[in-house]
Amino acid sequence: MEVTPKAIFLDMDGTILNHQNQVSIHTKEIIDELRNRGINVFIATGRAFEEIEGIVPPGFQVDGIVASNGMVGYAGHEVIFKHSLSRELVETVIKMARENKVYYELFPYGSPRITLKQDRDYVENEIRDPKPEGVGINEWSSRKDAIKEKINWADEIRGNEFSKFYFFARTKEQINHWKEKLELLKKEIDFTTSISTEYNVELMVANVNKATGIQQMLKHFNLSERETMAIGDSDNDLPMLRLVNYAVAMKNAPDSIKEVTDDVTEFTCDEDGVYHYLKSKLIL
Template sequence: MVTKPKAIFLDMDGTILNHYNKVSRLTKQIIDELRDKGIYVFIATGRAVDEINELVPAGFQVDGIISSNGMAGYDGEKVIFEHSLALELVEKIIEKAREHKVYYELFPYGADRIALKQDRIFIEQEIRNPKPESVGLNEWLSRQQAIKEEIDWKDQIEENKFSKFYFFARTKEHINRWKDELENIKQDIDFTTSISSDHNVEVMVADVNKATGIKEMLRYFNLSEEETLAIGDSNNDLPMFQFVDYAVAMKNASDQVKEIVDDVTEFTCDDDGVYHYLKSTIVAETIKNT
């Protein structure tokens, strides 16, 4: 394995975030320790960058953030790269989402996520209690929070730069039908889809994913593609896993994800799996070799 990587890329949901959508102080501690040893640590998440601050402990710092599954990259407040969905595609997808009555959140850059007022009834219906058994707790809590406080309900789309579309359905059958519809839309306008659970799908610019985001981040920091390590748990991490030198899946990842990686953590995201893995491998090896 890479005993002292030059750069580490960490997914959020199901990885450094527990199922209550919080990053622990132990995870912050290990990231600080790695950075003190000269190792670059980056977030590579499907979440929009504006979502991150409320999920991490005070003083949490990394070298850079890749957000929205590779759509944007940041060095602190500085924008390294940004891709944007075309307004034509956004409008077409909203029209089709309305026909299918599928929950959606549209993420403009620099503004709150939005949905249209005329779609509010069917969107809220998808988040009605009780929680479906197959929906992950972290995803369910995020949707309830979005409905309660975070979605800006609009009469019409006013922005023109968008980082991603997120879609959710309370049944797998519903979201699978929507995925099929997205494939139909792709025949007219190309784009990339990404999946992080059995109940969601996200839309980004064509040929954009976490791996393309990592390439741009490495270029910006003048780092080589060698001796890179990534930790994640779901399907939207697969491009990242295929790109880095050493890929690690969380214990709570699916068997499909675990089959393609180099290693698996001993503990889940709820038991500080990232902390224990990095402490027992990277940090321990670094100390041994000094």
């Protein structure tokens, strides 16, 4: 890295979040230090904006957040940009998910995620113990928490602003079958899908991803792509990693991610990899 970046974009799950879904105090401290030195630090996550406060340390601050895989961007609580799924797409996808018994969560803006009551039995059954061997503990814990207290089990869908769908399956065969169904639906209604593990898929507005969100955030802050660094670990980070000037993969990332980046952290997300990397590279 020849030039200190003016903007750093950090993924959450598998990057600044460890496998217990926590951001360490060391990560908060290094972000504070970088911001004090005039470097803009942003979050770029697949998670909804409303999820973030509950998984970061007290006092955690960044310059902006690109949430829901590029669907919405915030500077503080100011909305910089926002996209929304159409009501037609929402209703079509829920009907398809029910027919295929696919676990789903719909994320409205500004309110808890929704799953319809009529789908509760089969959705809860997907999260029955024991945990499937291949599913990561952080994803499994997030689903357990969702079932227990995060989902609004609704009689009907209300409102017209939705940031994304999240889908999960216990087996790769089931989620891959669902991905095939979504690809067929794309021929009728245009949208974008993204994956962060082998057991999930998320659905957003067409041509929206972390990279498009970052471009809008950079424009708001009068920054250029030449001045950017990003750190990530999974497939939904690929657009972001390909966009920025200097891309970094986590040690815990698969080889397919590491192959497209400029560097790899020495430590994993469970070893404060982002903290150690930023401290060694940028804090002289």
